[in-house]
Amino acid sequence: MMADGYLRLMEDVLRDLSHLDEYVPGRGVDEVAREHDLDPDEMVKLASNENPLGPPPAAMEELRENVEEASVYPTALHADVKEEVAKYADAPVENTVLGAGADGVFDTVCRACIEDGDDILCPEPGFSYYRMAAENVGGAANSYPIPKEDGFRYSADAVVNSYSGEKIVYLTSPNNPTGSVLSLDEIQQVADEVDGLVFVDEAYWEFSSRDSAVDLVDRGDIAVARTFSKAWGLAGMRFGYAVVPDELAEAYRKVVTPFSVGTLTLYAADAALQDTDHVEETLELVEWGREYLTEELDAHVYPSEANFVLIDVSPRTAEEVAKELERRGVIVRDTTSFGLPECIRVNVGTRDDTKRAVKEINDVCG
């Protein structure tokens, strides 16, 4: 019991969040195993676009070696790793910022740019966190289409035609969950024709055949975000970065959480950057897997330059198909929450896991 008049009611403390939704993650192995009474070791998870080869061996070793530093704040280490990341991205270190995942970077950029009444523009279907990060600081999100009727072709014209003064325009290339890409020419076209910041999300860039938009950042109106969660195999460590224009880099430093990236995370990221064998092996596997999925699945597979493909399972619904696959020990992403109730998204797994997934999907849909 709370004494009346001494404590505010929680509802007076909270702001009105009734218009917001929680992030819907892909389902985890333990959760699904428990629900269907399956052995977690026998399950295949291809629902969150994680690296099927696990973390880079060099990163695991570095984590073990430096575990005692978990008690200290990273200061010099943060600066050192930022320098390595900038070198890898081929960007000036002054323009490079780090965060707890690309999501942490989006949060911080929104904190620097968005206030009550400001809007952002993002892809539909697309990654839901852009909207959440803007709403968290009082902003709102509008969208532009990547239309299914058009085979999910991503076009600069669709972005420009939907633009109505938003402060940040997100371009996701390759896009999640469609796998479609924008060319650098189209990214520049968008930047030429809109006001505000064009924020290019290159979370899946390593898997694509495209040049990076990092070289466009010195125009002053383009920023590029990347992550170590996908190609680099460190999703659980939460490490992302962005290359941003000068003024935004300065603002970022003013609003970022102190020590937003953990000491062990920095060690792991630094070691990962030295272990290029692991990334190369990952890219080779993904190239094999995209082709295998595209050729061997009986359902329609959309072209993808990421580490996953989007599959049309109609006339079945994604919900039915995903449930049935779970009972068979294969976890895929039902894309209903992306507004695509007739599609599932499946990332490339190990060769064995990818083959097993194809067999089960063909069985369920066949």
Ligand SMILES: *Cc1c(COP(=O)(O)O)cnc(C)c1O
């Ligand atoms: C996975 C993903 C991210 C990165 O997430 P992290 O916070 O770095 O784990 C960013 N954008 C898109 C489109 C993604 O799919």
